[in-house]
Amino acid sequence: MHSERDLTVDYLARVEGEGAMYLKLQDDEVVDLQFKIFEPPRFFEALLAGRRFSEAPDITARICGICPIAYQTSACNAMEDAAGVEIPAQLQDLRRLIYCGEWIESHGLHVYFLHAPDFLGYAGGIEMAADFPDLVRNGLRLKKIGNHLMTVLGGREIHPVNVKVGGFFRVPTRSELDALVADLEWGLEAAVDTVRWVSEFPFPDFERDYEFVAVHHPDEYAIQRGRIVSNRGIDIGPGQWPDIFEEEHVEWSNALHARIKERGSYHVGPMARYSLNFEQLTSRAQAEAQRAGLGPTCTNPFRSVIVRAVELVFAFEEALRLIGSYRRPEAPAVEAHPRSSTGHGVSEAPRGILYHRYAMDGEGLIESAQIVPPTSQNQLSIEEDLRDYIPGRTHLSDETLQWQLEQAIRNYDPCISCATHFLDLSVERI
Amino acid sequence: MTQTRVPTGTMPQPMRPRPFRIQDRFAETPDTITFVLENLEDPVTPFRPGQFMMIYVFGVGEVPISIAGNPKMPHNLVHTVRAVGAVTDAICALGPGDVVGARGPYGRGWPVDEATDRHLVIVAGGVGLAPLRPAVLEGLTRRGEYQSLTLLYGARTPTDLLYKQDLLGWKASPDIDLEVTVDQAPTDWWGDVGMVTSLIGRASFQPSTTDALVCGPEVMMRAVARELRDRGVAVDRISISLERNMKCALGFCGRCQFGSDFLCKSGPVVSYGQFAGRLSVNEL
Amino acid sequence: MNHRPKLAVWKFASCDGCQLSLLDCEDELLALAEAVEIAYFPEATKSVIEGPYDLSLVEGSITTFHDANRILEIRGQSKALVTIGACATAGGIQALRNWADVSAFTSIVYAEPSFISTLETSTPISDHVGVDFELRGCPISKRQLIEVVDSFLHQRRPNVPRHSVCVECKARGTPCIMVRAKVPCLGPVTQAGCGAICPAYDRGCYGCFGPSESPNVRGLAEWWTTLGVPEVDLVRALRTFNAWAPEFREVSDSYAQ
């Protein structure tokens, strides 16, 4: 006798944006699986055409309210590549600092509000607060510190106004940054506690053999700049992106799927960064990771929550270091003059690599644009995780299975707004 | 340079209201409510007819509202409020036992003292009767001091009339000549139909020794004042009560300016003679 | 606690930033969750409580047939409906398609345009259903969001001034950037609410809160041209996150000709 099941999640919760999952099962076999992104398309690549190169950071920030700094940074990197300008070290440091703010805010939100409730069996962070008020309050405070850092440097936390091609409009004063130190020091300890707390969550046994792709920089745990590397031999500059990666368009989704040419799926995000750049974490972050039971790589996607917490420790330490060594740059930005050229830019958004490519004309007008956000890159990997996760677990009730599958999606902290520039989960059992 | 005109030390905030408890609430019309307020800090709130209070609703805001009670009975504060927006809606939603803030009284009232030995003609339109009610009550108390006391009152429909009990009593009283008119009326209506201006011609008073007090919508006040003037009432013997936005009632916020005057200080009651020019300027 | 008002948060075409603003109210969030019942807010919680809802916050613009119908249903289930953010109040940046040929747009982005169903236009929610209050901004201000939610809880009108950004800029004490540095600024015709951030960070306001209560956009445009701003840049400046707002659109169209 065959058992046929359909599981459908029409509207995935606790992800940024609108998506769904549809799964068709025949016995233990996955017959059909679609991770759908129905967030309406907004056509950013098209509407960028004809805009001035200097407008790209502000316009592309509107692709995603959760990680605007990532968009602004990748856009700046690409435009600076096109214009052929180098960003001096002090301004790079400031970029890194504001980016730390975004990591703190985004990871804080995901760990405490979006992901932890899955492990502890709550519908959401607010419901969790009823039983663990102090914990949730700490999560909020931690996240707020990230937001505050972005506000001081960027003017506001969502769609900051201070980032521009070439650097910043205005650079902060020493005293503005010093005022952040006490909070960041508190945050660092709170992040350490976070690692210890999440390391005790119940994790399913589930390991996958991913091709991890992340940005790598010889001098630092890569955030705002670097080359693209993988554990299977990729090591390219951002400009070679189109040689290695491609995007395909599937019928069920408003988001393009990115893949490695010929090889297929790959995995970007905290686990990729951690596994590829472990050596460059601070010793405290490494020690906390080890204490939490992680080795130098992590291949259980459910444990990404620990990796995010480790990255929180890192981000706080890094922010403190950057503030400690801050010297106000002479000029807030270097001039970028347009020229007819194409530029590529990558940076590590909280969810993984964010790639931008622009072609501009001699007047500085954008001719074409391509934006590949982390969630598009992880789509195949997410679908594969789901396929692999099901065998041996089909005895579970629809409800439990559905919850666990949703959780498997949330492992990626998918950002659907990004992916469409992109969830409903449906499982059908035949 | 050191400013010695004012004493140093802590001064109370003049914007601070005092708590008043609603004792009673009557619906005058579907959107207009009369409240009787009890001062929770002082036994009395003395005022002059035509003055107003700033009434505060928790979390919503503060608005100027005329005092509609009897000046001889200052133990309670009576207000009639028409719900037209954020604060007035909130006030009208309150009931007995609720507490509001109130500060005042503020402003220049009706010149009832100046009118002694003369004819006192009071003309009201719609809710404009609220600020005039204290003048009517004062006029009745001091009836002997006036040659005559007339109230001409117009409203859109009989339902829109305020103080219906008062009106019936006044109608029956020999001390006051009351004429009431409405724009539209059902068949059982006891008063007139037509504009309030049409009542002026019929009322018996001696224009040259008349003081008129007028309150209603601005267009109505202009029409009434012109009619009174045409009958021979001196323009500076016609008083009107003007309305402008007010936030402080102390002369600080600047909002109640009407040309050269702050209505919170030189108004709300002003002389028509002085304001006729300004009233004809658009958007002043 | 007796009946708490039910709050729902809905999403249409948008970046999620405005609803994230609610989660960014770190100091108020838990108190808010006590004052209201968060009945529908998928970005924050799986749990769904059936309508009707006392207050619906709607983010995003209408860009698909499906969404044009969905907003009708939401309106039907909502006692009060407040739109949040430039997408919902003016069509957002995606309203730039309203000047373009959408099929061309689709083929620029997607390899298989036939998979994509979308409307020709991106339009504000108020073009489709009655709206009780529009909260502007790209993104909205947290402070104003709390004010609006609180005002609906207490049935009072939100205190959200509609005057120009200049009022906040002067209160903040920033020397006007257009006057002191000839930097084109949309502040004088843009609604306050952000706290006049841009000029404080040494750049001109780019109009993300949309037109102010009585914007003389043409007057400002003429002044910009005297400052040497090319007309094409003027048009671009008016065509960003509130491009489809009538007061901005009218002037950008007249300069675009």
Place this chain on the structure above:
Amino acid sequence: MVTIRVLDRNDLDALFGVLTTEGFEVIGPTRRDDAIVYDRVATTADLPRGWTDDQDGGRYRLVRRDDDALFGYNLGPTSWKRFLFPPETELLRISRSDGTLVFSDTEHPKEKLAFIGVRACELAAIGVQDRVFLDGKFVDPVYAGRRNDLFVVAVNCGQAAATCFCVSMETGPECTSGYDLVLTELLEGSEPEYLIQSGSAAGERILSGLPGREASAAHHDQVRDVLSGTRRHMGRHMNTAGIRELLIENPEHPRWDDVAARCLTCGNCTLACPTCFCSTTADKVTLDGEAIRSRTWDSCFSLDFSALHGHPVRNSANSRYRQWMTHKLATWFDQFGSSGCVGCGRCITWCPVGIDITAEVTATQETVSS
């Protein structure tokens, strides 16, 4: 008694020192964001040494001087009202308890302010706001609290900006009253010198504790020359004869439409003006249920300012510009016994589209008389 001395820059630093020791918070001119603004200053090193301002309608630039003048500029965007009448002030807190409302005045920490570098027109402007906030039936405690212990170090202007017209308004350039100490910066020698004169007992006392020299006749001559030079170089002029009647009697003048086409109704002029005092008051309710009532700067250019039953009385730009200008130059006389304009020119410079109150007056005068 009036004491007159001559100080050099170091002696001036001693003045900063004495004021700080006496517990004053010293506010003075300093360079920030490409402008000279008023903010906390600690020593003369914080002053804009060697900088001046170049101003015109809708235009302000900082320019280097070829000397070390500390007060060699005219006026920046900040006016002193910012400190006496702050942009936002909490007035009250209201809480609900035991079925009643409890109103508590917000306590404001006592401010002992010393202003350094107040110009003659600004002294006049403080005088104008004193009449608004202190001399009426009600006294504003916030203003009074800041005003009472104010110590004013004024400066006679050594130059006039292209937007200045204090001579027309009879408020400057010479400081004649309203100060505790007044300085004139003398730039003839190799190092700037400062002739300082007391104007109050408090000034007298502070001055007596300062170093410095006797003033010579030559010093006095220099002061006279400085002031007459400034008087001759007024950048703007306003004919104030009959101005009150002109504006009050011409509310329907076509010039109002002309300016309305240009005016952005942004309100900058009112906010930059040192005498404008208008405000709004609103509640903010915290989620734990306390209401906070605060007063913030407002402007007759905002529609809510004149709202009656939801509709503004002054809806057109025309009527709002008319309210502003008529109030400044005409109805102010009736309300407060002086002009509301002191001739500082800030509204001209800081109007983003350069609308010029003096030019508007002239245009109206010309068309009315012809």
